Amino acid sequence: MRQGANRIVAAPAQIVIDRVSHTYRPARGRPVLALDNVSLEVRDREFVALLGPSGCGKSTLLYLIGGFLPVEAGAIRVDDRPIAGPGPDRGIVFQHFALFPWKTVRQNILYGLEKQGMASEERQRRAREFIDLVGLTGFEDSYPAQLSGGMKQRAAIARTLAIDPHILLMDEPFGALDAQTRNLMQVELLRIWQRSRKTVIFVTHDVQEAVLLAERIAVMSARPGHIKEIVEARFDKEDPGLTRSQPFVEMVDHVWNLVRGEAILAQRSGAG
Amino acid sequence: MALDQSQATAPGTLGRPPVRVPEFFAPARLLAGLWRYLPLVLLALAWEAATRLGVISPAELPALDKVGSAWWGLLAGGDLGDNTFISLSRAVAGLAAAIALGVPLGVMMAWSKPVRTVFNPIVQAFYPMPKSALIPVVVLWLGFGSASKILMIFIGCMLPITLSAFNGARGTDQVLIWSARSLGASRLATLTQVVLPGALPEILAGIRTAIAFAFVLLVSTELIVARHGLGYMIGWLGDGGVYDAMFAVVLTVAALGFLADRSFLLLMKRVLRWRE
Ligand SMILES: Nc1ncnc2c1ncn2[C@@H]1O[C@H](COP(=O)(O)OP(=O)(O)OP(=O)(O)O)[C@@H](O)[C@H]1O
Ligand SMILES: [Mg+2]
Numbered sequence: 398m399r400q401g402a403n404r405i406v407a408a409p410a411q412i413v414i415d416r417v418s419h420t421y422r423p424a425r426g427r428p429v430l431a432l433d434n435v436s437l438e439v440r441d442r443e444f445v446a447l448l449g450p451s452g453c454g455k456s457t458l459l460y461l462i463g464g465f466l467p468v469e470a471g472a473i474r475v476d477d478r479p480i481a482g483p484g485p486d487r488g489i490v491f492q493h494f495a496l497f498p499w500k501t502v503r504q505n506i507l508y509g510l511e512k513q514g515m516a517s518e519e520r521q522r523r524a525r526e527f528i529d530l531v532g533l534t535g536f537e538d539s540y541p542a543q544l545s546g547g548m549k550q551r552a553a554i555a556r557t558l559a560i561d562p563h564i565l566l567m568d569e570p571f572g573a574l575d576a577q578t579r580n581l582m583q584v585e586l587l588r589i590w591q592r593s594r595k596t597v598i599f600v601t602h603d604v605q606e607a608v609l610l611a612e613r614i615a616v617m618s619a620r621p622g623h624i625k626e627i628v629e630a631r632f633d634k635e636d637p638g639l640t641r642s643q644p645f646v647e648m649v650d651h652v653w654n655l656v657r658g659e660a661i662l663a664q665r666s667g668a669g
Numbered sequence: 670m671a672l673d674q675s676q677a678t679a680p681g682t683l684g685r686p687p688v689r690v691p692e693f694f695a696p697a698r699l700l701a702g703l704w705r706y707l708p709l710v711l712l713a714l715a716w717e718a719a720t721r722l723g724v725i726s727p728a729e730l731p732a733l734d735k736v737g738s739a740w741w742g743l744l745a746g747g748d749l750g751d752n753t754f755i756s757l758s759r760a761v762a763g764l765a766a767a768i769a770l771g772v773p774l775g776v777m778m779a780w781s782k783p784v785r786t787v788f789n790p791i792v793q794a795f796y797p798m799p800k801s802a803l804i805p806v807v808v809l810w811l812g813f814g815s816a817s818k819i820l821m822i823f824i825g826c827m828l829p830i831t832l833s834a835f836n837g838a839r840g841t842d843q844v845l846i847w848s849a850r851s852l853g854a855s856r857l858a859t860l861t862q863v864v865l866p867g868a869l870p871e872i873l874a875g876i877r878t879a880i881a882f883a884f885v886l887l888v889s890t891e892l893i894v895a896r897h898g899l900g901y902m903i904g905w906l907g908d909g910g911v912y913d914a915m916f917a918v919v920l921t922v923a924a925l926g927f928l929a930d931r932s933f934l935l936l937m938k939r940v941l942r943w944r945e
Contacts, residue, residue, distance in 0.1 A: 463847070463851060465847045483847060484850075485853040487851065488851065489851050491847075491848065493844065495842070495847070495848040496848075497845060497848070497863070498943055498944070499867075500943075508854075509852035509853065512852050512853030512858075513853055540942075540943040540945075543945070556852070557852075560853070
């Protein structure tokens with residue numbers, strides 16, 4: 398189960414997920430076992446993608462690392478300390494954006510910067526910088542309700558990136574983007590990751606995206622989710638011809654097969 | 670290009686006008702407003718016709734033009750202005766107190782289990798109770814002056830406001846609170862910076878209901894026991910058989926209620942413009 402264990406010697410793990418299970422207990426209805434004995438170690442400055450069928454517990458795992466849900470079975474340690482609630486050291490981009498609807502794009506981004514205690518001028522400068530980065534210049538003063546899904550997603554990404562968290566938890570952050578914007582954002586994310594060397598856990602449904610961005614890909618099983626296999630995907634990300642190269646294409650194919658099996662399982666169990 | 674220009678001069682047709690025209694001066698809007706209240710104009714005409722044609726005797730329903738001149742008389746004499754001022758100050762004081770206490774209580778009920786456990790049964794039990802039943806008791810406590818009116822309005826308005834704040838705060842999207850926390854907000858900060866603004870649409874809707882309640886309770890309390898105020902005027906003029914003047918005051922109360930509601934609605938639209 399503990400695929401990452403033999404790696405500890407090489408580099409210290411920053412995030413250690415140790416035999417974590419999670420059960421949702423809704424007020425009505427029966428409890429749902431969302432995660433079953435999940436173990437994963439993520440090294441400092443590593444980029445890990447999380448892949449798995451819908452409903453397998455990817456978001457749940459991010460919520461646990463983020464400190465939003467209590468770890469009830471197993472343990473999660475970040476920088477060798479158990480998690481004590483949410484904090485700006487672990488920035489998160491939520492699957493459904495979670496922008497404050499009563500704040501404009503700019504105000505949303507400024508909010509996090511204010512909480513970091515940044516001086517006013519610096520805040521404004523930084524907000525502009527990240528609005529520009531995600532291509533929302535001209536929409537600074539729009540409210541989320543006035544934006545398209547992809548624009549909201551980019552605003553949420555900007556808000557999280559702006560506070561410069563050391564750990565970046567991203568829940569299908571590019572899911573609502575069109576292919577072109579998605580491509581630009583992928584390149585941008587890689588650049589930020591390489592420049593500021595963040596630890597990234599990146600949830601996606603897109604196998605090619607996972608292979609392109611991540612150094613390791615954790616494939617999860619159908620619900621109740623556990624880590625089925627961890628695949629190394631170390632490619633030269635600077636290489637412009639990468640996505641057409643033979644090893645890359647083979648890797649995508651390999652991961653596809655892993656995911657497909659689980660997706661079929663998930664479909665069957667989802668019905669019953 | 671031509672399309673853009675036509676939109677600029679005809680606000681309220683398609684999309685939003687690029688230039689903000691003062692709302693009351695925009696002819697299209699004014700016309701639309703008149704059209705909307707046409708049934709009201711027809712009702713007034715029917716009233717006038719019914720009394721003129723003798724369908725209804727003037728003892729039961731005075732003619733509208735009589736009411737109009739009585740209204741003018743009351744206004745010129747200063748009675749109407751003074752009593753309107755007294756009544757409105759009572760309404761504002763009672764409402765303000767209800768908002769100041771009701772909103773924090775409702776939000777705290779949603780936020781904290783112990784607070785909810787204590788107050789929820791109380792709020793639920795008193796909510797459907799007809800508040801006017803309390804008028805004699807409140808008068809007994811506080812006497813004939815403004816204090817009893819303000820307390821009645823406070824009692825009547827507090828519960829709908831509390832409940833709306835409670836429901837609004839309970840409906841806060843969990844992920845928004847998580848968002849704020851992961852951006853570095855303290856638990857307390859999320860209460861005022863996420864839960865409260867998130868509950869604002871419901872809170873404002875609750876206050877709007879409360880404004881209507883405030884008018885009902887104001888007039889009924891003043892009718893029963895008072896020495897000033899519009900309700901008192903209605904009772905006093907009615908007892909004296911001066912029906913045209915009495916109707917003038919009744920219509921004044923109706924108009925004030927309508928105006929209060931409309932202005933509040935405008936304020937709501939402004940405050941909640943992020944919702945479009
Ligand atoms: N609040 C909740 N109450 C009850 N069950 C829940 C709750 N949230 C999630 N679940 C269940 O837990 C399981 C895992 O949910 P989760 O959102 O983590 O999946 P996911 O892998 O992120 O799926 P997707 O790819 O569709 O986003 C699902 O089967 C879901 O039904
Ligand atoms: Mg999810």
